[in-house]
Structure formats: C-alpha cells, structure tokens
Amino acid sequence: MKRILLIGQLDGYANSVRPLAIQRFLEERGHEVRLFDTSRLSRASRSPRSIRRKLPALRPDKLALYMTEVASALLTRRWELGRRRLSYHLAMADHRLRRAILKSSLPLDDFDLVIGETPNNAGVLTAVRSARTLYDCPQPWADEAYFQGRFTARQHKRLRRFESRLFERVDHLAFSWETIGQYAVEQYGLSGRNLITLNYGCTPSADRVRFDDPPRIVYLGFLGMEGFINLPLLARLSSLYPNIDVYGGPPPDPRLKLNYLGYAPPDVLRNYQIGLITCSKDLPMRQGFSAKQLTYIAYGLPVLVPAWRRNAGLEPGSVFYTEETFRSCIDMLSDEKRWQSVSDEAYAHAHQLSWDNTLRPLETLLDGPSSTEALRPGRP
Known part of the structure; x- marks a missing residue:
C-alpha cells in the first residue's frame, strides 16, 4: 500500500x-x-x-x-x-x-x-x-x-x-x-x-443514446476560455443548425444567441444524438484535447470534431467537419444506419478508454x- x-x-x-x-x-x-x-x-x-x-x-x-x-x-x-x-x-x-x-x-x-x-x-x-x-x-x-x-x-x-x-x-x-x-x-x-x-x-454509461430524426446536437462543458473554445464558431454553427443545445458555464455572451440551457450533469447527454466540439485553429488547440469528447462517446454519441484537430487515438466515433461541410455531416448522421454505425464505433472506443x-x-x-x-x- x-x-x-x-x-x-x-x-x-x-x-x-x-x-x-x-x-x-x-x-x-x-x-x-x-x-x-x-x-x-x-x-x-x-x-x-x-x-x-x-x-x-x-x-x-x-x-x-x-x-x-x-x-x-x-x-x-x-x-x-x-x-x-x-x-x-x-x-x-x-x-x-x-x-x-x-x-x-x-x-x-x-x-x-x-x-x-x-x-x-x-x-x-x-x-x-x-x-x-x-x-x-x-x-x-x-x-x-x-x-x-x-x-x-x-x-x-x-x-x-x-x-x-x-x-x-x-x-x-x-x-x-x-x-x-x-x-x-x-x-x-x-x-x-x-x-x-x-x-x-471515461466511464461508459450502461444507458446508451438512441437515434432520433432530426438529430439533436449537444455542446457540454466549460465556456470560460473563449479563444480556445471558439464561441464565435459555436454561434455560427448554431445559426446553420437550430437543434444545438449548449450547457455549461459561465453563461456566454447573450449577443452570441446560443441556445444556452445552463449547467447540466453528463446524464443529460441521453437526450441527444450528436456531441459537438469547437476549438480555435491555434497550434495548441490543433494538437490539444477536449475532455468532453470522451464524455460524449461514453454515451455512444457520434462526435463532430473540427477538421483542423486530429488527436491520435481519438478518431473512432469522430466525424470531422468544417463550417462548409457542417450541414452535410449532420445530413449523413441523419441516416439511421450511418448514425448507428458511428455510434457503435464511439461506444466501443469508450470501453477501450475506460x-x-x-x-x-x-x-x-x-x-x-x-x-x-x-x-x-x-x-x-
């Protein structure tokens, strides 16, 4: 001992x-x-x-x-x-x-x-x-x-x-x-x-998320590091797709017009079909890491990740997007078979990363x- x-x-x-x-x-x-x-x-x-x-x-x-x-x-x-x-x-x-x-x-x-x-x-x-x-x-x-x-x-x-x-x-x-x-x-x-x-x-949840159409997207996490998190990008993505709910703190600037719902525990993820990550293009963030990604896959959520971030070992369950391809990525995940395949990949990877x-x-x-x-x- x-x-x-x-x-x-x-x-x-x-x-x-x-x-x-x-x-x-x-x-x-x-x-x-x-x-x-x-x-x-x-x-x-x-x-x-x-x-x-x-x-x-x-x-x-x-x-x-x-x-x-x-x-x-x-x-x-x-x-x-x-x-x-x-x-x-x-x-x-x-x-x-x-x-x-x-x-x-x-x-x-x-x-x-x-x-x-x-x-x-x-x-x-x-x-x-x-x-x-x-x-x-x-x-x-x-x-x-x-x-x-x-x-x-x-x-x-x-x-x-x-x-x-x-x-x-x-x-x-x-x-x-x-x-x-x-x-x-x-x-x-x-x-x-x-x-x-x-x-x-992460701790894989026994209660996995289920498919729904249209898919609901969740952003869950700390909102205080505006530059790293790239809240302006989150705002632009929210204007492209209205079904994005944002949880965490501190409360973001109301001018961003995010659908901010306050603080929530991780089990709120059961109500969603896709997890979202945003980050800046600065070098530390391109090679950086978001803990929320593992929280997402612990519930079997496919994760939308900026195309400029490539974390070795975190590719399974990830769908890489740019602002230009964001809607097409969601359209792909709106197909139940495609969504289920990525969800299975994410959930299996969560068990490997317990x-x-x-x-x-x-x-x-x-x-x-x-x-x-x-x-x-x-x-x-």
Whole structure:
C-alpha cells in the first residue's frame, strides 16, 4: 500500500472528473489517497455548504491570495488592456501564494507520491523533499493563456521558461492526452526524460443514446476560455443548425444567441444524438484535447470534431467537419444506419478508454522509481 496526496481543484468540470477518477482507481487497488481540493483555498471555509466560503480567510497569506483573485476578476476579465498587461503579474502572484499556503498546510513528505492536477497549484511540487512527484498537467499553461490573449509576447517567453523548469524538476510528468505531451516536448524543448503517458479516460454509461430524426446536437462543458473554445464558431454553427443545445458555464455572451440551457450533469447527454466540439485553429488547440469528447462517446454519441484537430487515438466515433461541410455531416448522421454505425464505433472506443485502462500506468509508476522507463511514450 502507498500513501498518495492528490492536489486538485474541483470546479465541476474536467478538473473535477480526472482527480476523482484517479482517487477511485488508486483506492480500489488498496492505496490510501488524500484528495485536497484547492478551489476555496483563500476562503474562511472550504465547505460548499458554509456561508463563510464566500469570505476571505484572515490568515495573511490566504488574505493576500483572496485579494489577488479579486484583482484578477476586476482587472483582467473584461478590461482588454488589463487582460493583456496585468494577467501575468497576477497569475505569478497567485502561483507563488498557493505554493506557500499549500507547503505550510500539507504534510507533503508524509506521502509516497504527491500528484498535482492544475498549473496554478503545481508550484508546491517543487517543495516536496522525500516523496516522489507527478505533475498531471492538463495543458501547457503559458501557451494556453497566451493564445487566449492574456500575456504580452515577452511575458509569454518568461512564463514558458518558468513552466519548463517546473516540467523538468518533477519526477514524473503527464498530460491529459499524449499529443499534448508531444506538443510540450517539441514547443518547449523539454528533455522528455520524465514524461509518461497517462491519457484521459471515461466511464461508459450502461444507458446508451438512441437515434432520433432530426438529430439533436449537444455542446457540454466549460465556456470560460473563449479563444480556445471558439464561441464565435459555436454561434455560427448554431445559426446553420437550430437543434444545438449548449450547457455549461459561465453563461456566454447573450449577443452570441446560443441556445444556452445552463449547467447540466453528463446524464443529460441521453437526450441527444450528436456531441459537438469547437476549438480555435491555434497550434495548441490543433494538437490539444477536449475532455468532453470522451464524455460524449461514453454515451455512444457520434462526435463532430473540427477538421483542423486530429488527436491520435481519438478518431473512432469522430466525424470531422468544417463550417462548409457542417450541414452535410449532420445530413449523413441523419441516416439511421450511418448514425448507428458511428455510434457503435464511439461506444466501443469508450470501453477501450475506460479509466481502468487509461490510468493503468499509475500501477507501474507506484511499483518503484525504476518503472518510469516502461511508461515513456511509444513503449508497450
């Protein structure tokens, strides 16, 4: 039995799903896992039921973090100049404060393995002395934020150097999909010596979706990263085909005229026939990954994916579209036999990508430090 500390930020979206899946996977194999949620790290209470969850903690470092979060919300979300010029300084302040708070709050070296799940909390991994560390990074932070228009070119380079040092310092480094790891090695110039494959997974639903005509399309997920998600594209597609329902948060700009229905749990997917992904054409997104794709195929939904994104290993169940071919792709999936064939392909692929399969490298990792070589990309 190993003792594992899992540091995540449970936001109700993909950032919640993966750490909870890792916790379940490891506990079912007899390990002791402590999941520490940092989503209210600066607040007087971390309990979602307490009114004090909205109030700042009086501890000086947590109060400083609270003020940093307030400043970021006021200065970088709507003010374009602040978004471009101030985001870097506030993000670095947030990163350093979180590292200090977590270092002083958690018995880091009482564990065999410490796993960091999000970039804003990953700095604490460099404070670990005796335990091994795994940075389970969703997406390279510097490039993700830069292509959202949050940094100047100079700040982007500085953050890339900072992030690269962090990538190299941890014992093990993983990303949400293997193509993102390849991107990080190529674009950041990483050695790749500590890189392991730990792909995202899913839990196939016992209740599969069924065909209906006309097919209803669903978009489910986080709507806060406008540049990456490409909300203008989602709006244009919605004008081409009216049966597109959008769930998630935060609420999108009403001017986009999306059929936004608020937040919904994944089981809402049972009411639809097609899942939709939109993303920008920026390089990080072309080689990037959307967790919602696995959520879709877990219910047997065929997935409409932008033609400029090609994730190795995610082709089954995907139908690639452009704006010009979007309606013809829907017409193809309006045929019950064609829809059923793609749906079967998606659902079978979901079983191959179940969490029990994709998280299996963690078992090898926990066997000992010498196991890392077997986890390198491209190895069996």
